Amino acid sequence: MRRPVMSICLALLGPGMAAAAEPALDPLNSPVWPSIRSKYLSGGPVVFDDRVKVSVPSIVENQAQVPITADARNLPGVKKLVIVADLNPIQHILTLTPAKASAYISFRMKVEQGTPVRAAAQTEDGVWHVGGTYLSAAGGGCSAPALARGEARWSATVGQAQGKVWRQPDGSARVRLRVRHPMDTGLARNNTPAYFIESLQMSGSSRDPLATLELFEPVSEDPTVTLMLRLPATDASVDVEGRDNNGGIYKSSLPVAPQS
């Protein structure tokens, strides 16, 4: 496991210069990294850290449904995980607050052009640990109308949810959930205004949130997420409450076998 890049850079700067805390060079060398850092990663120092991993497919055929996994499970004490795509017209993709969950999420996003995709994990000491990779893709995912817009009865399916929970050997609950929603970006050629699920909260029987997701327009139509929750052994369901930017509320309940 590599140490965070910042500490290496500080060592190279030599005595007397560390206090200046020059930000580490962006390994993805993105032209907009400085603005990403100031816009989305406030309130703490920023380091590049290999313990925060982002996986993207090696080939993108469908720019409206690009599977992304952000995994910071090797980094202890993550209180927030922010996903951003530097060159997307809407850069902030989602934020996971894993109150009682792993610092792990997989989901799908729309991509308007090839772009760095980053995960920034903020630990309890306030430090942002940033990992990422370059996603190579042709463009157009954010400006293409949702498929639902081609269906006359699209509104009948909004909020329908499907999913399952698997108890893992360590007792945690792996949740996979799909919620039907057009997730209109507001940028599409058909002039549909932005209409998207902006939050999903998962809880067990105690009602305290286990994980909270803040979603933005680039999350793909029919959001499909994977999360790992520290669900109490006796709980028999994971309850989900979602809300969209028009005030629509979407509730789901996923049954789970109590831990034997």
Add this chain to the structure above:
Amino acid sequence: MQGLPPGMTRRRLLAALAGTAAAQYVSAFGLEASPLSYTLKPQQLAKGVWYVAGAQEAISRDNGGAIANTVVLDSKAGAIVVDTGPSLRYGQQLATLARDLTNKDIARVYVTHFHPDHMFGNQAFRPDTLASSTGVIDGIKSMGSAFADAMYYAAGDWMRGTEPVMPGTILGTEPEDFGDRIIRPLHMTGHTAADLALFDEVSGVLIAGDLVFLDRAPTTPHADIARWRNTLAALGGISHGLLIPGHGPAEPGARGIAQTRQWLETIETQIIEAFDKGLDVAETTALALPAWTEKIALARYEYERSVMHLYAKLEASRWPRVDVR
């Protein structure tokens, strides 16, 4: 290689650039003017039967998208061409090749399905000679423009001037008589919603399009795997001589049919099992493939694509409804 320093090939220059900062942001467009000429090497399989083997690779700026097989048959009525390749330029070169090989004009051009590596050469042929099914034509109409975008991105300058062109002749189920060849169109489904295979009733040559792949992993972006497996069983029941797959070597016998079935069964089983355990796309993509697939070109690449193709369908069909109503 005009304009490059001595000893510097285009590829070497690009490799050097890739090592420099910001290479991916300047992309490689500026230095990529392609030589714009395919090397079409026809291989004679039998009297009056040739095919141009596609590269066993993904579409790239190196191969110009020439990854699928194209076929030329000689007949009394003229040259018969099956599939037109990935670009206008490929189509033009293939048309010239077909005339040179047969010393005849082109009587018929069959288009096996709507995928870009098989039909973007259509533009080089007279529209009334181009023949396919309504399903293939509908596919080109609805997807042609999106395919063009994707191909210009993947293959670059090789695509210059290429536009989608619909075949002007719609095939029924009756065979077409070319004098010494009688070509029966077989309207099938599985690789896409409309796959055309062609069977020469005189010589026994079976041209399978992308219903059959050999030593190259099958592609599934528009596949219905259950139907595809049924279709492969039906193809296996045809008593044929030479089998020319859409990708991979032409040979007598049915090895391509068996291998395509085995691949589809292997990946479908592996993907569904992983899905049912709750793995997400990246986790399922990372799983190892069985050892026998190591000799199959592009096995990992196509497996990764297939995971993405199948997952959306599995999520919609295999999970229970959980919304509180």
